[in-house]
Amino acid sequence: MKMNNAVRSLGSPTIGKSLLKLSALSLSMMCLSLAHAAEAEETNQPTKVAKVTVTGSSIKGVAAQSASPITILKGEDLAKQGITTVEEALTKVSANQAGFTTSQNVGASNTEGSSANLRALGTDKTLVLLNGRRLAYSPFSTSTTNLNIIPMAMVERVEILRDGASAVYGADAIAGVINFITKKSFEGLSISAGALQPEESGGDQQDISIFGGYGDLDEQGFNIYGVVDYRRTNNIMAKDRKVSRRGGVLPELGLDASSANGFPANFYDPNGGPLDKDGKPTGLLANPYGDSNCNNAPNVVADGGLCYLNTQALIGITPKTETVSALGRGTFKLSDTFNLVGEYIFSRNKVATSIAPDVYSRSVSLPSSSQYYPGQGITPGVDGISGKPIQLYLRSQAGNRMSETTTDSHRIFAGVEGEAYGWDMNGGVTYAQSEATDSFAGGYLNRSNLQAALNDGSINPFGASADSNLWKSFEVNGDTNKGKLKSTTADFTVSRPIYTLPAGEVGFAFGGSFTKQEWDQKVNSAIVSQVPSSGIDPNKPISEGDRDISALFTEFHIPILANLEAQLAARYDDYSDFGDTFNPKIAFRWEPMKELMFRTSYSTGFRAPSLYDINAPQSETYTGSKYNDPVLCPGGTATSPQYQTECNVQFKRMQGGSPDLQPEESTSYTAGFVLEPIKNLVFTADYYNIEVDNLISTISDAMIFDDPDKYSDRFIRDTDGRIKYVNTTLVNMGGIKTEGVDLSLNYLAPTTKTGRFGFGIDGTYIMKYDRQDEKGGKWEGIVGTYDDPAIVRWKHVANVNWSYENWKMVFEQQFTRGYKDQNTTGDEKYDNHRVSDYTLYNISGTYSGFKNLEVTAGIKNIFDEEPSASNVTDNFQYGYDPRYTDPVGRAYFVRGTYKF
Structure with missing residues (x-):
C-alpha cells in the first residue's frame, strides 16, 4: 500500500531515535512491553515510524507525541499475568478506582454489570470505546458500558487517555477515555486455554479462545479472521471465606x-x-x-x-459468571489507497447471584x-x-x-478508510444493540399462595411444616425485567496537513456524526406483582425514550517552534431532547531537550442526562445500609415496643429517573512532563484538575438519615406513621472538585549473560476531592474517607521483571492506601475506624521454548492477603468492601497457547 505521510512529527519535522525510545518507554505501564520495545532497538534495523490514530486525537501521529497523558496496556502481557477479564485488567490502572464491580451485582437489580471509573468521578463519566467507536451502553443505565461484554482475549492493547476529551468524542469523556483495540488482521490458527484454582472452595475460573484467519492484505487483497472466546467463573459463598462466614x-x-x-x-x-x-x-x-x-x-x-x-x-x-463472545473482521482492498472494513462482535454475559x-x-x-x-x-x-x-x-x-442477569451485546460496523488527494479519510456506519434481562431463577415466592397456605394451616411459620416440599411449590421463576438500547451512528473524519510553517506542517482534521438512540424497558408485571420483595414496580410495565444526536468537530496541530506544538480542538453537539453544547480543548507540547518533554491541556466537557436518567421508571428497593427511624426509633431506642422493628432495619427507598434533569458540565486542566535522564530510565508526572458542576446524582439514603430534619420531605410514611420509603430519585445536585497527580518510573537494564531485568511503578495520588451535595451548599473534602464509595488517596502497581531467551517472569505488587471507614454504627467506639492498607503480590512466568506452544503459570495473592476489614453496609457483602479488596485468596493459574 501507499505509505501514509499526511502528518509529520508533531514536535519537529523529523523524529530522532531518542524520542522514539522515549515514546516506547513512557507510554507503557507494563515492563514486559518495555522489554519488547527496547529489544527492537538493539537490532540495529532502521526504525519505521508508523502514523496511527491515537486515542484523544483525530489526526494520525506518533503515540509518544501526544500532548495528553496516555497509558497503554498490551493484551499479550496481561494474559501472561493470568488476566482474562477487562475488569481485572483495569485494576492495573491507578487512575481507575471505585468502579462498579461484578461482585456488586449481588443483591442488586437493573445493574450495569461492571464498569470503569477514572478519577473516581463516577462510572458515567468515563467513555469506553472499541476500536475508537462507541459500544452500546448498558440498557439499565444507558450511560455506562458493561465491561463484562468486552472479551479480553480479543484485545491487542488498551489505550487509557487520562484527560477530558469531550472536544474530540462528545459526551461522557469528562474523566477520560478507555479505548480497547483489537487486531486489525490475523493469519493462521491458534488456541489458548487457561484455568485458575483458588486454595479455598469457589471462585475457580476456566477460559478458552480460538483464533483463525486467512488472507494477506498486500498479496491477496483481503484478510478475514474470527475469534471465539468462552469464560466462566464459579461463585463464592459467604461460608467459604474467613472474611465473610460470620456474615453481618x-x-x-x-x-x-x-x-x-x-x-x-x-x-x-x-x-x-x-x-x-x-x-x-x-x-x-x-x-x-x-x-x-x-x-x-x-x-x-x-x-x-x-x-x-x-x-x-x-x-x-x-456471583457465578459465564461469557461467550465472538468477533469477525474482514478487510478488503478496494484500491491501492482504500480499504473496506467490516466488523461484527457479539457477547453474551450471564451473572447469577444468591442472597438470603x-x-x-x-x-x-x-x-x-x-x-x-x-x-x-x-x-x-x-x-x-x-x-x-x-x-x-x-x-x-x-x-x-x-x-440471573443476561446481557446480549451486538455491534456491526462497515466502513471505508484510506487516502485520496492527500487526505486521510475514515468513515462508516455502526449499529450497536445491548439487551439485558433480569430473571428470577429460584427462591422467590408467590405471596398470595404463601398467604393461602398460612390461612389453611399447611405452612408453619415457626417450624417444620407437615409437607416440607410445600415451600418450593410457591416459587415464581421467569424473566422480570428487560431493557434494550439501540444506537445507529454514521460518522466521518478527514485529515491532512493544510499549511507549512517554518517549524513544520499544520495538521488539520474535520468530521461529523449523526446518532439515533432508542431505549425501552419492559417489566413483567404478571410475575413481579406476585413477589413484593423484588423491588420492581409492576404498575409501569413499559418505559421508553429516544433521541437524535448531531455533531461536528475539528482539530488543528500547529508547530509553533521546532520543539513546541499546540493542539486545538472543538466540538459542537446537538441533542434533540435537551439542546446543544460546545466544548473546546487547547493543549501544548514542548520538548526543550531530547531527554525532557512538557505537556499541558485545558478543556471543557459535558455529560447529557441519559435516556435512563430521564425516563427510568420509579420503583422501590431496599436501602443497602440499616438505619433507625428518626421519629419512631431516635438514637436506636424505640418510642414504643411495637416500633422495635423500626430500629436498625433496611427501609425501602424509591429510585428512578426524572424528566427535569439538565446536563453535567466540567472543566479540566492537566500539566506534566516526561523525563529520560539516562538511557532506558523514564519518569513521568502529570497533574490533573477537574471540576464538575450540575452533578446528576441522588440524595442518598445515608444523607437522608444523617440529617432527617433537612431532608424531612424525603421521608414518605404510611397511615400508621411508619416509613413507607425514602425518596432517592435522580436530581441535579452540586458538584465535584478534584486534583491529583499520576506518577510513573520505569527502568530497563542492559542485557547481560543472566538476562535482562527491569522494574516499574505507576501510581495516582489524589491531592483533593471536594464534593458539594447541593447547589450553593458547602464543599466538603472527602479524599481518604468513605463517601459511597471511598476516595482512596494513593494507589499504585509496581513490578520487577526478568527475561532470558525463552523465559520471562514478572513479580508484581498492587497497593491501595487505607481510608477512614463508613462508620455508620452510631457508636463512638467505632467512629474512627480506618480501613487498613491493602497489598497483593502476584508472580507469573512464561516459557516459549516449545515448538508452537507457549506456557504461562503463576500465583495470585502469593501471601493469601485477607480483604481489609470495613464496616461498610452499602453492599450486600459485610466486613469488607468488594470494590477495593478481593476475597478469592491465594490462587494458582496456568495458561497455554498453541499456534498451528
Whole structure:
C-alpha cells in the first residue's frame, strides 16, 4: 500500500531515535512491553515510524507525541499475568478506582454489570470505546458500558487517555477515555486455554479462545479472521471465606446487621399486649421460641425475646459468571489507497447471584384458626396475644433467592478508510444493540399462595411444616425485567496537513456524526406483582425514550517552534431532547531537550442526562445500609415496643429517573512532563484538575438519615406513621472538585549473560476531592474517607521483571492506601475506624521454548492477603468492601497457547 505521510512529527519535522525510545518507554505501564520495545532497538534495523490514530486525537501521529497523558496496556502481557477479564485488567490502572464491580451485582437489580471509573468521578463519566467507536451502553443505565461484554482475549492493547476529551468524542469523556483495540488482521490458527484454582472452595475460573484467519492484505487483497472466546467463573459463598462466614454480625466493627425477618418468625399482634391508659392494646411484638434459643435454628440469634437471622452469612459474596463472545473482521482492498472494513462482535454475559431467602415484613399474616397459631397446641403460647390474626416477620424456607442477569451485546460496523488527494479519510456506519434481562431463577415466592397456605394451616411459620416440599411449590421463576438500547451512528473524519510553517506542517482534521438512540424497558408485571420483595414496580410495565444526536468537530496541530506544538480542538453537539453544547480543548507540547518533554491541556466537557436518567421508571428497593427511624426509633431506642422493628432495619427507598434533569458540565486542566535522564530510565508526572458542576446524582439514603430534619420531605410514611420509603430519585445536585497527580518510573537494564531485568511503578495520588451535595451548599473534602464509595488517596502497581531467551517472569505488587471507614454504627467506639492498607503480590512466568506452544503459570495473592476489614453496609457483602479488596485468596493459574 501507499505509505501514509499526511502528518509529520508533531514536535519537529523529523523524529530522532531518542524520542522514539522515549515514546516506547513512557507510554507503557507494563515492563514486559518495555522489554519488547527496547529489544527492537538493539537490532540495529532502521526504525519505521508508523502514523496511527491515537486515542484523544483525530489526526494520525506518533503515540509518544501526544500532548495528553496516555497509558497503554498490551493484551499479550496481561494474559501472561493470568488476566482474562477487562475488569481485572483495569485494576492495573491507578487512575481507575471505585468502579462498579461484578461482585456488586449481588443483591442488586437493573445493574450495569461492571464498569470503569477514572478519577473516581463516577462510572458515567468515563467513555469506553472499541476500536475508537462507541459500544452500546448498558440498557439499565444507558450511560455506562458493561465491561463484562468486552472479551479480553480479543484485545491487542488498551489505550487509557487520562484527560477530558469531550472536544474530540462528545459526551461522557469528562474523566477520560478507555479505548480497547483489537487486531486489525490475523493469519493462521491458534488456541489458548487457561484455568485458575483458588486454595479455598469457589471462585475457580476456566477460559478458552480460538483464533483463525486467512488472507494477506498486500498479496491477496483481503484478510478475514474470527475469534471465539468462552469464560466462566464459579461463585463464592459467604461460608467459604474467613472474611465473610460470620456474615453481618461483627462486634469488633460495631456491626449487627441481623434481620428481624427470620425463621422461626417474629410476629406483631396489633390487638395484643398491655393496655394503655385508655384501655386500648399497645401491641405485642414477640416470638414463641424467642426465650428458648429460637429452636437452635442455624444462623439465628435470640435477643430480647425475638429471633434475628444473620442473612449475610447465607449469601454468595461473588456471583457465578459465564461469557461467550465472538468477533469477525474482514478487510478488503478496494484500491491501492482504500480499504473496506467490516466488523461484527457479539457477547453474551450471564451473572447469577444468591442472597438470603425471600422476606416478608408484616406483608403476610397468620389467622387464629391455623393449627400453628401460638397456644393452639403445636406452637408454644405467648402471654398477651389477642387470639386475632397476627402479622409475621418471616423468611422463606425455599432456599436462597437466585437471580440471573443476561446481557446480549451486538455491534456491526462497515466502513471505508484510506487516502485520496492527500487526505486521510475514515468513515462508516455502526449499529450497536445491548439487551439485558433480569430473571428470577429460584427462591422467590408467590405471596398470595404463601398467604393461602398460612390461612389453611399447611405452612408453619415457626417450624417444620407437615409437607416440607410445600415451600418450593410457591416459587415464581421467569424473566422480570428487560431493557434494550439501540444506537445507529454514521460518522466521518478527514485529515491532512493544510499549511507549512517554518517549524513544520499544520495538521488539520474535520468530521461529523449523526446518532439515533432508542431505549425501552419492559417489566413483567404478571410475575413481579406476585413477589413484593423484588423491588420492581409492576404498575409501569413499559418505559421508553429516544433521541437524535448531531455533531461536528475539528482539530488543528500547529508547530509553533521546532520543539513546541499546540493542539486545538472543538466540538459542537446537538441533542434533540435537551439542546446543544460546545466544548473546546487547547493543549501544548514542548520538548526543550531530547531527554525532557512538557505537556499541558485545558478543556471543557459535558455529560447529557441519559435516556435512563430521564425516563427510568420509579420503583422501590431496599436501602443497602440499616438505619433507625428518626421519629419512631431516635438514637436506636424505640418510642414504643411495637416500633422495635423500626430500629436498625433496611427501609425501602424509591429510585428512578426524572424528566427535569439538565446536563453535567466540567472543566479540566492537566500539566506534566516526561523525563529520560539516562538511557532506558523514564519518569513521568502529570497533574490533573477537574471540576464538575450540575452533578446528576441522588440524595442518598445515608444523607437522608444523617440529617432527617433537612431532608424531612424525603421521608414518605404510611397511615400508621411508619416509613413507607425514602425518596432517592435522580436530581441535579452540586458538584465535584478534584486534583491529583499520576506518577510513573520505569527502568530497563542492559542485557547481560543472566538476562535482562527491569522494574516499574505507576501510581495516582489524589491531592483533593471536594464534593458539594447541593447547589450553593458547602464543599466538603472527602479524599481518604468513605463517601459511597471511598476516595482512596494513593494507589499504585509496581513490578520487577526478568527475561532470558525463552523465559520471562514478572513479580508484581498492587497497593491501595487505607481510608477512614463508613462508620455508620452510631457508636463512638467505632467512629474512627480506618480501613487498613491493602497489598497483593502476584508472580507469573512464561516459557516459549516449545515448538508452537507457549506456557504461562503463576500465583495470585502469593501471601493469601485477607480483604481489609470495613464496616461498610452499602453492599450486600459485610466486613469488607468488594470494590477495593478481593476475597478469592491465594490462587494458582496456568495458561497455554498453541499456534498451528
